Amino acid sequence: MSGSMDFDDGRSKKGYYFSKAAVAGSVVVVILMLLTVGLLVGLVGRPTCANDAAAPTTTSSPPKPTTTLPNDVTTTTGNNDVTTTTAGDNDVTTPNVDATTAPTSNDPWLNSRLPNTLLPIHYNVKIRPVLDIDVATSTYLFYGSSTVQYLCNVSTDYIIMHSHAELIYDNDIKIFDDKTGSEVTVESNTPYRPNQYMVIKTSSPCVVGDTYTMVADSFHGELGDDLTGIYRSEYDNEFGDHRVIAISQMESTGARHTFPCFDEPGFKATFNITLYHNKPDFYSIANMPPIDSQTETINSEVWSATKFDTTPIMSTYLLALVVCDFLYEHGATATGVQTRIYSRPETIKNDEGKFASEISPGVLDVLATHFNVPYPLPKSDQMAVSDFGAGAMENWGLVLYRETLLLFDANISSVHDKYSIAQVIGHELAHQWFGNLVTAAWWNEIWLNEGFASYVQYIAVEGVKPEYKPVSVISATH
The missing domain is CATH 1.10.390.10 (Neutral Protease Domain 2)
Known part of the structure; x- marks a missing residue:
């Protein structure tokens, strides 16, 4: 449709009217008044420099132990902002980096990408998923241990790798010098949760070209149904029996939920996996064929331990761990x-x-x-x-x-x-x-x-x- 429309019906118009110019001028005056009031309030209410809070101090390394406690004492404070670790014969409380420390910009754990100071070579990982609910915690759990051999690429006294907060360590992490076989002194082991890091501070820097082995001999976590890392899947079979199996999904960050690792695709290594099961008709499957099967008694229960052949050099996100009756x-x-x-x-x-x-x-x-x-x-x-x-x-x-x-x-x-x-x-x-x-x-x-x-x-x-x-x-x- 084109042309103009005339809405004048010929009747006389009554009431009060304002011109467009008058309305625009009134709006401008109101806006100026509001801006003036806002500026006056801001200037009058602004505190002086003398009342400004002092800038927080920063540290260039994870905090060292602050309190020595008797043996077998566990301390937590506030909203999980203090954790207890073990060093020597005493338990020591160490603030979490993310909760209490204002780090400097060059702290290596602040970067969301792993530093290239250490390069993984080989992992030995053992995982034991328990396919019955834990009565004490009303959850399903898995247990594990792992070692990783790594190369010192750039001299550093920090070992930074991924470990999700859900992974709970039952014993201290230990570091060994592969050349001498001697244990390297660990000064602190502190989580940096924003990047899901484990930050280990050693007493002396590693030697470029030498290899070392990190040992986590006992840890556990929840065998959840969140479809991440190693998790549980459930179904009812043809006979109506309820089955619980263990499956894994490591891409992109599931491996760190399962064991401590350098969990980035570029940090490739070889793997030896051992999986445990203890139910009739169940067995274990992984990336490689099985090469050995033995029985172990754990907490008065007999478990079958299946060891798999060494993988090619590969990324953590490609690992597959399954315990099932398929x-x-x-x-x-x-x-x-x-x-x-x-x-x-x-x-x-x-x-x-x-x-x-x-x-x-x-x-x-x-x-x-x-x-x-x-x-x-x-x-x-x-x-x-x-x-x-x-x-x-x-x-x-x-x-x-x-x-x-x-x-x-x-x-x-x-x-x-x-x-x-x-x-x-x-x-x-x-x-x-x-x-x-x-x-x-x-x-x-x-x-x-x-x-x-x-x-x-x-x-x-x-x-x-x-x-x-x-x-x-x-x-x-x-």
Whole structure:
């Protein structure tokens, strides 16, 4: 519609009227009056410099022990702002860095990225998830111990690594000089919770080029249902029995909930994992094949301890730890790489893992040929989990999925579901090269991992299921 509209109905107008200029002038006057009053109040109420509070003092290192207490005394003060650690024969209280200290800008624990002063070489990690609720605490718990050997890259008297506040240490952390075998004196061990750090101060700096070993011989934490670190998943089996299993999700910061570590993707190391279980029909699975199984008696209970082979050099976020009662479909690639599909027993009995089992060996073979790089591990297992927040996770040697992204039920699943499963498997197995073998140093480069895998998944599907015409799909959607 165009033209003007005349709303004058010819009747005479009555009442009081103001011009636009008068209204604008009144508004300006009111605003000026308000500004004047505000300035006067601010100037009159401002305290003088003599009454200003003194600037807080700063420290350049974590605070040292302030109070010596008798043996076996535990002290807490206020809102968890004082903790008790053990040094020698006495317990000492040490303020938490984040609660009581105003650090200087060059304190290494202030940086959200780990310093490159220490570089991890090898971890030995033992984890014992208890799949029965602890009556005393009404929670599920896991117990563990770990060592990490590290290289002194830059001389420093600080050992900074990740350890979440949920991880509770039963004994003192110890440091050993690998060259001499002697114990290094630890002056303090202080958490810096904003960055989830453990800050250990030693009596003397490390020697560049030498290696040292940190020992955490006993710690525990909650085996929660928060889908982070090592956690519990629950389901009812086909007989109506309630099952509790242990699963892990380490990306991006779950490892520090499970054991003390250098928990950044660029800090790669090798790992030896040992997992414990004590229930009939249960067993342990990790990134590598098992190499030893023994029984141990712990608190009058007999536990099976499964030790796994040493991993390749890898990031902490790719670790996978599972204790479960699942069944599996077995498969193998042309070169003999094991490719099992694990899931709840009733789903395997219902053949829901067969499709994934049929295509996974071919996907690995296609990708190894395409990259001209052999798959470097002896196995490439995949597992469907009912409680899994990530959708799918490319843990090296043990990829975890939500059930809907790995299992195919011929009675209810669609043809499109088959294509989706093939595509997701192609994506996650592509990560075994892009992301696992070659890893971004930091999370701001994760698009490289995901970008390559998102492209290569179509090549993988084309290699095993050309009838799905994935190339036409990528042409239509990208």
